[in-house]
Amino acid sequence: MSTGPSAALETPTLDSESPTLLRRITSEGGYAFASMVTRAAAGDARAAEAAKEMAWEQLHSGPWHAVVPIWRDAYSMACLHVAKHHYAAGELKPALGALDMGLIMGGLTLRGDLNLCIEKVNAAFGGIGVSDNREGRQNGQWSKEFDLEKVLRVLPVKSLSCKVMEKKSGLSLEGFLREHLVPGSPVILCDSMTHWPAMNKWNDTNYLKQVAGFRTVPVEVGKNYLSQEWKQELITFSEFLERIISNEYCSANVTYLAQHQLFDQIQELKHDIVIPDYCFAGGGEIKSVNAWFGPPGTVTPLHHDPHHNILAQVVGKKYVRLYPASISEELYPHSESMLSNSSQVDIDDIDEQEFPKVLDLDFIDCILEEGEMLYIPPKWWHYVRSLTTSFSVSFWWSNMVDE
Numbered sequence: 334m335s336t337g338p339s340a341a342l343e344t345p346t347l348d349s350e351s352p353t354l355l356r357r358i359t360s361e362g363g364y365a366f367a368s369m370v371t372r373a374a375a376g377d378a379r380a381a382e383a384a385k386e387m388a389w390e391q392l393h394s395g396p397w398h399a400v401v402p403i404w405r406d407a408y409s410m411a412c413l414h415v416a417k418h419h420y421a422a423g424e425l426k427p428a429l430g431a432l433d434m435g436l437i438m439g440g441l442t443l444r445g446d447l448n449l450c451i452e453k454v455n456a457a458f459g460g461i462g463v464s465d466n467r468e469g470r471q472n473g474q475w476s477k478e479f480d481l482e483k484v485l486r487v488l489p490v491k492s493l494s495c496k497v498m499e500k501k502s503g504l505s506l507e508g509f510l511r512e513h514l515v516p517g518s519p520v521i522l523c524d525s526m527t528h529w530p531a532m533n534k535w536n537d538t539n540y541l542k543q544v545a546g547f548r549t550v551p552v553e554v555g556k557n558y559l560s561q562e563w564k565q566e567l568i569t570f571s572e573f574l575e576r577i578i579s580n581e582y583c584s585a586n587v588t589y590l591a592q593h594q595l596f597d598q599i600q601e602l603k604h605d606i607v608i609p610d611y612c613f614a615g616g617g618e619i620k621s622v623n624a625w626f627g628p629p630g631t632v633t634p635l636h637h638d639p640h641h642n643i644l645a646q647v648v649g650k651k652y653v654r655l656y657p658a659s660i661s662e663e664l665y666p667h668s669e670s671m672l673s674n675s676s677q678v679d680i681d682d683i684d685e686q687e688f689p690k691v692l693d694l695d696f697i698d699c700i701l702e703e704g705e706m707l708y709i710p711p712k713w714w715h716y717v718r719s720l721t722t723s724f725s726v727s728f729w730w731s732n733m734v735d736e
């Protein structure tokens with residue numbers, strides 16, 4: 334698309350902080366980067382791209398945690414310059430793409446500028462996205478098709494035959510604290526998300542396309558993150574929706590927008606969710622809010638996390654199986670430190686020779702329904718499979734009562 338935007342993108346923090354940032358970048362050996370950015374600021378579009386490439390290489394020079402933090406700000410800086418050049422040339426989609434990359438991969442210093450520019454580019458689009466009224470789909474609503482018999486055939490053995498998850502409606506904060514948070518006991522919380530705007534809006538693919546269609550998002554492709562062929566891709570939200578709608582991807586190359594801080598990236602979607610008060614019942618502090626969005630058949634293999642978690646089901650249904658933290662050793666955690674919170678056991682295909690004890694272990698499971706929130710205590714093992722198109726939000730938090 335090529336239109337004539339009214340004025341240049343404004344970047345107040347970049348304008349005022351550039352000298353300081355460039356000094357810090359050169360002190361980390363980034364002389365060539367600093368020279369490219371200086372040329373980019375003087376109007377050289379190719380230098381902006383080159384600076385972005387240089388910073389990208391630094392971000393991929395080793396494990397993510399080992400990247401010198403200033404290179405993340407350097408990356409955002411270069412993305413802003415690239416976006417400014419595209420915007421000035423009336424190239425709105427590439428401008429938005431560069432800004433999203435800055436948000437996804439960059440540091441915190443220039444986030445305000447990135448968001449400001451995104452607002453301006455969105456405004457220039459004048460109502461982004463394309464609506465979708467193809468045959469067989471009613472006004473862009475997700476299909477509600479669900480056949481329990483069929484589903485039971487794809488669920489892991491023994492599913493829904495053990496202890497079922499407790500469900501509570503209208504549970505008070507005090508009740509949640511006493512009966513679940515402190516003892517570490519899972520529960521499904523009903524009727525607590527009826528007021529979320531997302532409950533109406535996210536069932537409509539036209540709405541999603543409109544607010545986020547041209548945005549770039551990271552997705553996972555493959556059976557799950559433990560499988561050999563698994564990879565990550567960056568695609569537009571529209572392309573992602575298209576993959577779900579066309580449903581042409583089989584389980585080996587299923588696309589999952591998983592564990593992504595989508596709501597820090599796309600402000601319109603952030604306004605559609607509400608952090609549950611339960612997260613603050615014990616003096617809690619939110620650690621991260623993640624989106625989990627995909628077609629039927631996505632699997633998050635058995636693993637545990639260090640934080641309290643509320644997994645809120647906005648669209649569709651998911652099967653969730655939980656094993657208590659106390660039986661960790663019997664679930665054969667991986668020995669490498671990177672994967673030590675994941676089990677070696679494939680719950681969909683348990684190897685009885687290798688893991689003889691697993692089939693006898695008790696677990697709690699459920700089908701998490703639209704509008705329900707599941708509390709998963711810290712360190713509890715969980716396996717999750719989507720049964721329909723599904724959009725969930727997880728809230729991870731830590732608590733004063735834990736310390």
Ligand SMILES: O=C(O)CCC(=O)C(=O)O
Nearest residue numbers: 625633638644717725727
């Ligand atoms: O919904 C999923 O696929 C996984 C959710 C999960 O693992 C989590 O919230 O920690």
